[in-house]
Amino acid sequence: MLERKFLILNKLVTVIMPVYNEKKQWIVESVNSIIKQTYANIEFIIICDSTDNQLKSFLQEISKKGDNIKIIFNPRNLGLVNSLNRGINLATGEFIARMDADDVSLPERIETEVKCINAEKVDLVFSEVNVINESGKLVSSIDKKNNLNEIQLNELFRYGNVSKHPTWLGRSELFKELMYRNVSYTEDMDFLLRGLQEGKKFF
Template sequence: MKKNSVQVSVVMPNYNAGKYISEAIESVLNQDFDNFEFIIVDDGSTDESREIIGSYARQDNRIIFLQNPKNLGIAPSLNRAIKIAKGEYIARMDSDDKAHKDWLKTVYTKIISDSRLGVCGTNLNIVDTDGKIKYLKEYPRTNQECRNTIGMRNPFAHNSVIIRKEVLEKVGYYDNDMLFAEDFDLWIRIGQYYTFYNIQEFLINYRIYEKNSICIHQKEMIRSTLRVRKKAIKLGYKIGIFGRVFYFGTWCAQFMPSKWVLGIFNFIYTKKNTF
């Protein structure tokens, strides 16, 4: 890969995803798109992740392998990768998920077509530990639809997006103080200057399992989401009556059993129950 050929920098943080990381790495390396580098940040893993990543890095010079001395969190890990990225566009990938072969090409083609577009994502296939599809998760398509849903949900699947690097340089990087919902916080800052879009294709397999962060840190994620929605209101986003109802419902979810919350989450965001 020539140095000046890098258009996209794929950044992938990892923490103890050794069971699935090979599949994630190979799904990126096998993309129908050539002009990218692949920055993987291991965030203090204690499993076999580092050895697996190191093995791939030695075999493929597109991979840049960074290692944090201790667990710092997603936001600091992403910021570390972005600051050394050569690409004009930053693509996000998670270490326990799988990208379809045309993910990068499809999203990149869309985002370069409109200079006003700051973030572009896709829909998700929600899969189990074996990669079997459990249900489909759709996201709002147009800029206005994305903005209309901010009061009710995160308008993007973080692990599917491409972001213009100049956007991050303008609004600031991920907030290192946000342990969760760091992506949602970034979107509302970007939306002050740029537009949003989601391609209506299911190009990422998002894996749900017991050690997935959405299952482990459910209550903390709810509280972080509430903080971001409150911030969005202060920044002038119009939440509306349904958004306010959702805000109250989300607040109540802090006190519900985790299984109830996950069940409600799954019901609301399946393909047939999309807002």
């Protein structure tokens, strides 16, 4: 049993984070929150979609924080969807996790999600979020946990997107099969609906 648990928690997770014009302080906080995860086996791909040379130099310095950090510079501004798809194509992990450069992950996020996706035998998991302001002060928090089953999720998705994109962790083959499409402002919802149409399971 311990050996099986070790094998589950030793699978490579690729974290994909696009960067465009976020504040440097936010980028540092986001990167640090991934570096300090309780889950050890992480490949961290940061895609720079800016031509700003100062930002590029800044990200090169950021990459020195860990051997597992890879900075990918787009040749020109490709937009969020193309940047995400580029990250997916480069990902080598068994799982892919989404991250945004203006968000912060709790230290146990990846470990909790890997345990969950294996326990529930689903293709993708996501969670609620605590909301913070620009200074990092808590604005609102989730004080209770409600797990939603497949039927409940399918019903809710008829009315809107109930998932928070930067909390996603899914199987690599799911991302590589679906990829993102250029649907203005709703590429994540489009991804989920196409997944449900293909019989994929979310939790």
